[in-house]
Amino acid sequence: MSIDLKTIKHISKLSRISVDEKKAEKLASDLNSIFDFIEKLNELKTENVEPLTSVAETTLKLRPDEVKSKNLREQIIKNSPKDNEDYFVVPKVIE
Amino acid sequence: MSDITKQTLSELVANIKEKKLSSSEVTKAFVDRSEKSKELNTYITEDFSNALDKAKKFDDKPNLDLKLPGIPMAVKDLFCTANVRTTAGSKILNNFIPTYESTVTQNIWNEGAILIGKLNCDEFAMGSSNETSFFGNVQNPINKNLVPGGSSGGSSSAVAAQLTPITIGTDTGGSIRQPASFTGTVGLKPTYGSCSRYGIVAFASSLDQAGPMAQNVKDCALLYEVISSYDQKDSTSIDFKRNHYSKELTNDIKGIKIGIPKEYRVDGMPKEIDDLWQKGIEYAKDCGAEIIDISLPHTNYALPTYYIVAPAEASSNLARYDGVKYGFRADGENLIDMYEKTRSEGFGAEVQRRIMIGTYVLSSGYYDAYYLKAQKVRKLIKNDFDEAYKKVDAILTPSTPSSAFKIGEKTNDPVSMYLNDIFTVPVNLAGLPGISIPAGHDSKGYPLGLQIIGKAFDEQNILNIAYAMEEKINFKNKITDWWIK
Numbered sequence: 001m002s003i004d005l006k007t008i009k010h011i012s013k014l015s016r017i018s019v020d021e022k023k024a025e026k027l028a029s030d031l032n033s034i035f036d037f038i039e040k041l042n043e044l045k046t047e048n049v050e051p052l053t054s055v056a057e058t059t060l061k062l063r064p065d066e067v068k069s070k071n072l073r074e075q076i077i078k079n080s081p082k083d084n085e086d087y088f089v090v091p092k093v094i095e
Numbered sequence: 096m097s098d099i100t101k102q103t104l105s106e107l108v109a110n111i112k113e114k115k116l117s118s119s120e121v122t123k124a125f126v127d128r129s130e131k132s133k134e135l136n137t138y139i140t141e142d143f144s145n146a147l148d149k150a151k152k153f154d155d156k157p158n159l160d161l162k163l164p165g166i167p168m169a170v171k172d173l174f175c176t177a178n179v180r181t182t183a184g185s186k187i188l189n190n191f192i193p194t195y196e197s198t199v200t201q202n203i204w205n206e207g208a209i210l211i212g213k214l215n216c217d218e219f220a221m222g223s224s225n226e227t228s229f230f231g232n233v234q235n236p237i238n239k240n241l242v243p244g245g246s247s248g249g250s251s252s253a254v255a256a257q258l259t260p261i262t263i264g265t266d267t268g269g270s271i272r273q274p275a276s277f278t279g280t281v282g283l284k285p286t287y288g289s290c291s292r293y294g295i296v297a298f299a300s301s302l303d304q305a306g307p308m309a310q311n312v313k314d315c316a317l318l319y320e321v322i323s324s325y326d327q328k329d330s331t332s333i334d335f336k337r338n339h340y341s342k343e344l345t346n347d348i349k350g351i352k353i354g355i356p357k358e359y360r361v362d363g364m365p366k367e368i369d370d371l372w373q374k375g376i377e378y379a380k381d382c383g384a385e386i387i388d389i390s391l392p393h394t395n396y397a398l399p400t401y402y403i404v405a406p407a408e409a410s411s412n413l414a415r416y417d418g419v420k421y422g423f424r425a426d427g428e429n430l431i432d433m434y435e436k437t438r439s440e441g442f443g444a445e446v447q448r449r450i451m452i453g454t455y456v457l458s459s460g461y462y463d464a465y466y467l468k469a470q471k472v473r474k475l476i477k478n479d480f481d482e483a484y485k486k487v488d489a490i491l492t493p494s495t496p497s498s499a500f501k502i503g504e505k506t507n508d509p510v511s512m513y514l515n516d517i518f519t520v521p522v523n524l525a526g527l528p529g530i531s532i533p534a535g536h537d538s539k540g541y542p543l544g545l546q547i548i549g550k551a552f553d554e555q556n557i558l559n560i561a562y563a564m565e566e567k568i569n570f571k572n573k574i575t576d577w578w579i580k
Contacts (some may be wrong), residue, residue: 044396052477054331061330079421081422083293
């Protein structure tokens with residue numbers, strides 16, 4: 001299989017990572033060598049195998065739905081690159 | 096007392112408890128040595144003056160009942176530390192100052208230890224050589240221009256160079272055990288669910304585990320006992336009976352059955368590694384263990400599986416870095432442009448590569464062919480171990496397929512870099528504990544490690560085996576302090 005530049009552009013859009021032509025070519029070549037390596041899995045027949053989603057053989061514990069942390073506003077905003085006291089500020093989305 | 100930094104953690108703890116040393120003396124000794132060791136580039140953020148203040152406060156009111164009384168400790172910069180910058184080795188978190196503390200580091204401070212700084216690592220723990228860090232390469236104290244392994248490369252370098260008595264790393268595919276092996280130190284990757292992941296910058300959530308990196312097995316057992324805890328803040332944390340691992344440590348492993356998996360004798364493995372493994376088998380026999388040949392038939396499929404599962408989880412975990420809530424932001428013409436530029440400028444090449452792989456294998460039309468397939472093969476790999484553990488109590492393998500390599504040697508070939516983790520990755524996929532102990536040197540004089548893999552939650556057993564073998568191996572690290580200024 002081969003990952004072409006069009007696919008790279010598509011994945012970069014899904015990943016929200018901008019990619020120029022030069023970077024796209026390098027990524028295509030890297031990803032192709034990595035996927036050649038991954039293709040090895042096709043040697044195995046797995047129709048009747050249950051997928052393993054978690055190695056922690058435990059059922060998720062339930063807890064009472066109680067508020068434990070309070071007044072975290074300042075802490076939450078503290079690291080934002082741009083804020084307006086109570087809000088995160090982003091480029092305008094609605095005209 | 097001179098040579099404070101040459102003492103093991105256990106010796107330092109004893110000396111502080113017996114009031115032969117104060118926390119201030121110990122902290123100052125490690126801070127001074129760290130100051131003289133800038134060339135190694137182990138620290139991303141130093142917290143030296145705060146550490147000295149905390150040590151003084153400890154000495155004014157010492158609580159000597161604690162397990163790590165007044166012990167200074169640097170930690171991998173993947174653990175969130177309240178009010179101390181936490182970068183994960185990335186430009187995108189260059190200015191991030193957590194307002195909360197990870198559970199694992201909190202457990203350490205609760206036992207009296209003092210933070211001295213945050214240690215370099217591969218960006219978001221994605222790498223095997225510490226070369227993907229935004230903050231530059233780390234030198235291996237064994238030799239100049241040699242990688243310290245990765246992703247916990249700052250941690251392995253700092254312990255080997257005795258800039259910290261002990262430290263913690265994280266291990267997603269070998270990131271504790273491989274750097275331990277490259278630096279002649281001991282590294283334990285605990286059972287998945289043993290140490291809380293709360294407050295650790297996430298890479299691949301079904302694989303990530305924190306663990307100790309130490310100069311010897313006894314110290315490693317002591318720190319593991321401190322960091323392993325059930326935590327409600329991590330939904331995959333497991334509530335099981337935890338031992339007093341250091342107190343129950345014994346070198347009596349007579350009759351323990353140790354498996355040797357034939358599939359780990361991989362094509363092109365250097366003879367030195369095979370010889371080391373044979374030597375390891377002899378040491379284990381000398382300790383009274385019974386050696387049994389076993390098979391882990393799907394070993395060869397572990398790396399391809401890992402390189403689907405880990406990037407898939409990473410692409411999802413790293414979606415949070417969008418330049419809005421915290422971290423670096425690049426200006427953009429509109430919201431989408433801002434996201435795309437922030438992520439393109441904020442993430443390094445390896446991280447972008449893995450996000451792309453992950454996004455691709457999870458994307459519509461490819462999910463079944465890649466991600467679901469990988470989860471199924473992951474099951475087969477786990478079944479291999481379950482089957483093997485019907486016959487044996489633990490498994491002995493080499494830690495890595497080679498000794499430490501030169502800085503720059505593998506950076507242009509991602510697949511050859513990935514092959515470093517061939518012996519460590521299966522352990523993460525199956526959620527098992529594994530420990531790497533130094534076991535010898537190659538012809539260049541670089542350290543080589545052996546890995547002992549245990550049953551889930553059987554850390555005591557692999558620590559005991561490691562402890563017994565460590566005594567027989569009697570490894571001495573060859574470090575000359577070449578970097579000291």
